[in-house]
Amino acid sequence: MLKIQVKDAEQNSTDNLKVLQTDKKKTVYQTRNLNLWYGEQQALKDINLDIIENDVTAIIGPSGCGKSTYIKTLNRMVELVPIVRTTGEIIYRERNILDKNYQVEELRTKVGMVFQKPNPFPKSIYDNIAYGPRIHGIKNKKILDEIVENSLRGAAIWDDVKDRLHQNAYGLSGGQQQRICIARCLAIEPDVILMDEPTSALDPISTLKVEELVQELKQNYSIIIVTHNMQQAARISDKTAFFLNGEVIEFDDTNKLFSTPSDRRTEDYISGRFG
Amino acid sequence: MVSFKQQDSQSVQQLIEQAKGKGSKKLMEKIMPKILFLTALVSVLTTIGIVFTLIFETFEFFTRVNIIDYLIGREWLPFAGDSPAYGVLPLIAGTLKVTLIAAVVAVPLGIAAAIYLSEYASDKIRRTIKPILEVLAGVPTIVYGFFALTFVTPIIQTVIPSVKIFNAISPGIVIGIMILPMIASLSEDAMSSVPNSIREGALALGSTKLEVTLKVILPAAISGILSSIVLAVSRAIGETMIVSLAGGSTPKFDMNITDSIQTMTAYIVQVSSGDAGYGTTIYYSIYAVGFTLFIFTLLMNLLAHFISKRFKEEY
Amino acid sequence: MNYINQKEVIKRMSGRIFLNGLFKVIFLLATLFALATLGILIYRMVTQGSEYLDADFLGNFSSRFAEKAGIKAALIGSIWLMAVVAPVSLLLGIGAALYLEEYASKNKMTDFIRMNISNLAGVPSIVFGLLGLTIFVRSLALGKSVLAAGLTMSLLILPVIIVSSQEAIRAVPNELREASYGMGATKWQTILKVVLPFAIPGILTGCILALSRAVGETAPLVVIGIPVIVHFLPEGILSQFTALPMQIFDWAKRPQPEFQHVAAAGILVLLIFLIVLNSIAIFIRNKFQKRY
Numbered sequence: 001m002l003k004i005q006v007k008d009a010e011q012n013s014t015d016n017l018k019v020l021q022t023d024k025k026k027t028v029y030q031t032r033n034l035n036l037w038y039g040e041q042q043a044l045k046d047i048n049l050d051i052i053e054n055d056v057t058a059i060i061g062p063s064g065c066g067k068s069t070y071i072k073t074l075n076r077m078v079e080l081v082p083i084v085r086t087t088g089e090i091i092y093r094e095r096n097i098l099d100k101n102y103q104v105e106e107l108r109t110k111v112g113m114v115f116q117k118p119n120p121f122p123k124s125i126y127d128n129i130a131y132g133p134r135i136h137g138i139k140n141k142k143i144l145d146e147i148v149e150n151s152l153r154g155a156a157i158w159d160d161v162k163d164r165l166h167q168n169a170y171g172l173s174g175g176q177q178q179r180i181c182i183a184r185c186l187a188i189e190p191d192v193i194l195m196d197e198p199t200s201a202l203d204p205i206s207t208l209k210v211e212e213l214v215q216e217l218k219q220n221y222s223i224i225i226v227t228h229n230m231q232q233a234a235r236i237s238d239k240t241a242f243f244l245n246g247e248v249i250e251f252d253d254t255n256k257l258f259s260t261p262s263d264r265r266t267e268d269y270i271s272g273r274f275g
Numbered sequence: 276m277v278s279f280k281q282q283d284s285q286s287v288q289q290l291i292e293q294a295k296g297k298g299s300k301k302l303m304e305k306i307m308p309k310i311l312f313l314t315a316l317v318s319v320l321t322t323i324g325i326v327f328t329l330i331f332e333t334f335e336f337f338t339r340v341n342i343i344d345y346l347i348g349r350e351w352l353p354f355a356g357d358s359p360a361y362g363v364l365p366l367i368a369g370t371l372k373v374t375l376i377a378a379v380v381a382v383p384l385g386i387a388a389a390i391y392l393s394e395y396a397s398d399k400i401r402r403t404i405k406p407i408l409e410v411l412a413g414v415p416t417i418v419y420g421f422f423a424l425t426f427v428t429p430i431i432q433t434v435i436p437s438v439k440i441f442n443a444i445s446p447g448i449v450i451g452i453m454i455l456p457m458i459a460s461l462s463e464d465a466m467s468s469v470p471n472s473i474r475e476g477a478l479a480l481g482s483t484k485l486e487v488t489l490k491v492i493l494p495a496a497i498s499g500i501l502s503s504i505v506l507a508v509s510r511a512i513g514e515t516m517i518v519s520l521a522g523g524s525t526p527k528f529d530m531n532i533t534d535s536i537q538t539m540t541a542y543i544v545q546v547s548s549g550d551a552g553y554g555t556t557i558y559y560s561i562y563a564v565g566f567t568l569f570i571f572t573l574l575m576n577l578l579a580h581f582i583s584k585r586f587k588e589e590y
Numbered sequence: 591m592n593y594i595n596q597k598e599v600i601k602r603m604s605g606r607i608f609l610n611g612l613f614k615v616i617f618l619l620a621t622l623f624a625l626a627t628l629g630i631l632i633y634r635m636v637t638q639g640s641e642y643l644d645a646d647f648l649g650n651f652s653s654r655f656a657e658k659a660g661i662k663a664a665l666i667g668s669i670w671l672m673a674v675v676a677p678v679s680l681l682l683g684i685g686a687a688l689y690l691e692e693y694a695s696k697n698k699m700t701d702f703i704r705m706n707i708s709n710l711a712g713v714p715s716i717v718f719g720l721l722g723l724t725i726f727v728r729s730l731a732l733g734k735s736v737l738a739a740g741l742t743m744s745l746l747i748l749p750v751i752i753v754s755s756q757e758a759i760r761a762v763p764n765e766l767r768e769a770s771y772g773m774g775a776t777k778w779q780t781i782l783k784v785v786l787p788f789a790i791p792g793i794l795t796g797c798i799l800a801l802s803r804a805v806g807e808t809a810p811l812v813v814i815g816i817p818v819i820v821h822f823l824p825e826g827i828l829s830q831f832t833a834l835p836m837q838i839f840d841w842a843k844r845p846q847p848e849f850q851h852v853a854a855a856g857i858l859v860l861l862i863f864l865i866v867l868n869s870i871a872i873f874i875r876n877k878f879q880k881r882y
Contacts, residue, residue: 291774300776300779303776303778304776304777304778307778307781308689308693310685311685311686311688311689311692311693312689312693313685314681314682314683314685314686314689315685315686315689315690315694315703316703317682317686317745317748318686318703318706318707318710318748318749318752319702319703319706321710321721321745321748322706322709322710324721324725325713325717325718325720325721328720328721328724328725329717329720332720332724383620384620384623384624387616387617387620387621388617388620388621388624390617391614391617391618391620391621392621395614395617395618396621404621404625407625407628408624408625410628411624411625411627411628413799413802413803413806413864413868414628414631414806414861415805415806415807415808415835415860415864416806416807416808416809417806417808417835417838417839417842417857417860418631418635418806418838418857418860418861419631420839420842421838421842421853421854421857422631422634424842425634425638425842425850425854426630426631426634452624452627455624456624459621459624483606483607483609483610484610484614485606485609485610485613485614486606486610506712509712510712512714513713513714513715513716513717514714515714515715515716515808515809515812516808516809516835516839519812519839520839520842520843540714540716540809543716543719543720543813544716544809544812544813547719547723547812547813547814547815548812553728561720561813562720565716565717565720568714568716568717569713569714569717572712572713572714573709573712573713575712576708576709576712577709579712580708
């Protein structure tokens with residue numbers, strides 16, 4: 001496993017506070033001094049990150065660095081683990097989502113999520129996409145039809161499935177299932193899309209398709225993507241955050257982070273020396 | 276065991292070689308599979324025994340009573356001296372009344388309990404409650420029968436005074452309580468086997484737990500839930516002691532549930548506890564009724580099997 | 591595209607969340623209903639039966655008079671019954687489970703046996719009573735004896751024992767079998783020395799649960815015609831006898847209100863009998879689970 005140089009730690013804590021200055025663009029998420037524990041074990045340590053509207057933000061780091069935990073905190077899916085405890089704030093559109101009065105259902109309506117493994121519901125393709133709009137009260141068949149078509153087009157899978165909308169989604173290939181899941185997420189018209197290693201279970205061609213899709217979705221959505229694949233982060237993201245042992249080591253423009261990292265540990269990681 | 280020290284300068288291999296010569300090892304290898312196969316055959320023989328017994332004795336019954344009268348007759352009066360009537364419909368009506376009431380009690384409660392345990396309860400609560408449900412399922416039916424007669428019936432009578440001491444409601448409710456753990460436990464199994472990733476997918480779209488459960492988990496687990504209901508109903512149809520104690524012995528072909536009834540099983544018990552001599556028509560009638568009961572439960576069990584095979588979800 | 595009106599979504603949100611909370615309570619109440627019933631049932635039996643449950647009750651035979659009625663014949667009878675059911679059902683059940691898990695090849699015969707076992711588990715107990723009456727009591731002329739009733743009960747719980755034993759045997763890791771074969775052991779040696787010792791706690795736990803079902807079963811005994819007024823103890827497996835649930839059934843049917851208390855006292859004895867059996871099962875499970 002990895003061995004981190006302790007002498008860099010002090011310098012690093014000042015880096016943590018280095019929030020990117022953004023003159024024109026708005027931020028969607030401002031994370032302030034976020035700490036998170038699973039029981040006794042601290043998984044996130046004093047995280048400070050600003051995520052910018054209509055950017056693709058990649059989060060990279062070795063297994064167990066807390067990158068998945070962090071993205072699941074952004075829509076509070078992390079609370080499904082009963083022993084989780086947090087301190088600090090995550091401001092989303094002017095409100096702290098970690099406030100107990102913030103309803104998770106409301107948050108998750110605005111923040112969609114795509115998971116590691118495709119997880120369509122055991123229902124027809126149509127019902128998968130229509131699920132979200134339906135729970136939010138849309139019953140009109142014509143409107144639902146339009147939402148389904150637009151979402152599937154948005155996820156670049158309409159042509160593959162338009163003739164079999166009423167067949168079970170489990171009949172599709174893994175890559176197609178993942179794009180169904182992305183379409184399902186688009187159907188509730190989210191503001192942000194969280195992607196937790198969305199291509200880790202896919203073959204290279206499906207991966208490429210999902211990556212292209214991310215580039216397109218970027219026009220309309222803010223996207224945060226966790227990936228263990230550094231090439232993928234370099235290909236598709238505007239900003240990249242490098243997590244290690246529950247801390248943000250470095251957060252910068254993707255080009256800069258991959259060409260001239262300012263922290264030794266980032267350099268070690270991206271050059272493949274550990275992880 | 277063979278010692279690893281070499282004794283009398285013999286190697287372990289030599290000792291093994293010697294042991295091979297005597298031992299009854301080869302014989303055991305040949306004979307045991309056959310013995311075990313025979314034990315497995317006992318269950319098949321039991322089924323054959325049941326079917327053969329029922330058919331044979333029922334056939335004897337139908338040499339004395341017209342099979343059509345039996346199947347469509349609306350009066351069951353085997354003890355009516357000169358003119359006994361053997362129409363099975365009143366017994367079937369009694370069985371169905373009790374079974375229906377049991378299902379009305381057990382299906383909603385059982386599924387609700389399954390949902391609570393599978394979707395809402397913490398691990399710790401689930402681990403505490405499930406064994407208690409198993410205890411509830413393990414209470415002997417004679418105890419439930421006594422409970423129905425001495426506790427549930429008086430309560431019903433205070434609420435609805437027109438209810439008789441023997442009726443269909445009380446045993447129906449208590450049978451419902453008896454099969455509730457079966458529905459709860461099997462449905463919980465079916466719901467728990469829906470992968471967590473599917474729950475997460477639904478929650479991430481802003482669903483409440485209730486919406487996840489009703490719109491995603493229940494439809495996904497429907498085959499397991501339905502087959503648990505069918506199995507439980509089959510159990511209710513065959514339940515004997517509760518209806519024998521609390522249901523009465525007045526077979527009637529009607530829809531009345533406040534009055535004394537008789538089920539197929541209770542009739543067999545009534546005849547068996549009395550002095551119906553061997554070889555009389557009444558004696559053979561319990562086999563005909565038993566055969567009818569057997570057909571009912573067999574069909575239910577095959578249906579449950581069919582449902583769980585046919586609608587099996589691949590996640 | 592803008593189909594989803596965010597204001598509308600927020601407006602509906604509180605209703606949906608309220609509904610979720612409401613149903614959570616409803617689901618919890620349904621669960622508690624089941625638990626409460628068990629509590630009330632046990633409480634009723636204790637309050638009704640405890641005053642009759644004393645040494646005389648355990649030491650007397652049944653009687654026409656409630657205060658003299660005792661459960662001796664039924665208690666001893668049930669123990670005799672177990673003495674037949676336990677060895678017969680265990681040998682047959684574990685044997686069948688071993689055959690199905692270790693020897694049976696995948697063919698139509700095996701499928702048929704499996705299918706047959708699952709259907710047999712769904713046959714009502716009273717039908718087993720009819721089988722016992724015809725085959726054991728009459729055809730084999732065993733009469734209304736411990737043996738006839740014991741064999742009937744053994745067949746009744748056989749499917750349960752087979753299925754739970756199969757599960758226990760299936761839980762034995764294949765590596766253990768392979769390790770045994772690797773040293774040149776034969777199949778039967780492997781089963782006897784590796785598979786069975788590993789699986790036996792699970793098998794026994796399932797078997798004891800099945801046996802406790804046999805202790806409480808009444809219907810087959812009624813159909814076989816087991817007597818209820820017995821003033822002697824069985825002397826052998828061919829003796830007539832009575833059993834706990836039969837005795838309770840008889841008392842519960844009597845019109846005199848005092849006999850309700852006697853029946854409740856009998857139920858307490860039956861429940862204690864079952865608790866003892868189940869405690870043994872739990873003890874076995876806990877004791878052996880730690881080993882692996």
